[in-house]
Amino acid sequence: MTKEPKRLYRSRKDRKIGGVCGGIGEYFNIDPTVVRLIAVLLLLPGGLPGLIPYIILWVVVPENPRQK
Numbered sequence: 001m002t003k004e005p006k007r008l009y010r011s012r013k014d015r016k017i018g019g020v021c022g023g024i025g026e027y028f029n030i031d032p033t034v035v036r037l038i039a040v041l042l043l044l045p046g047g048l049p050g051l052i053p054y055i056i057l058w059v060v061v062p063e064n065p066r067q068k
Contacts, residue, residue, distance in 0.1 A: 009064035010057075018058040026064075 011022030014032050021039055025032030042050025 008061055010061050012064055012067040018054070019063065020054055020057045020061065023061060023064065024057075 006027065008027045009023050010019035011026055011032070012019060014022030014025070016022075016036070021035040022032045025035045028035075039050050039054060042053075044050075
């Protein structure tokens with residue numbers, strides 16, 4: 001019996017924009033609000049430190065197929 005590896009997915013049920021922060025929160029088992037606050041803090045010094053990684057994750061990370 002092999003355990004399925006943990007995978008990073010964008011959240012379908014806990015999303016505000018693209019589900020990236022909700023998916024990261026689910027992956028690390030922390031509140032997505034904390035992840036969103038960190039993302040906002042990264043957007044403050046000019047936007048690029050937070051915006052570019054968010055857009056890349058939005059494009060690269062698939063949606064969770066098990067959530068409706």
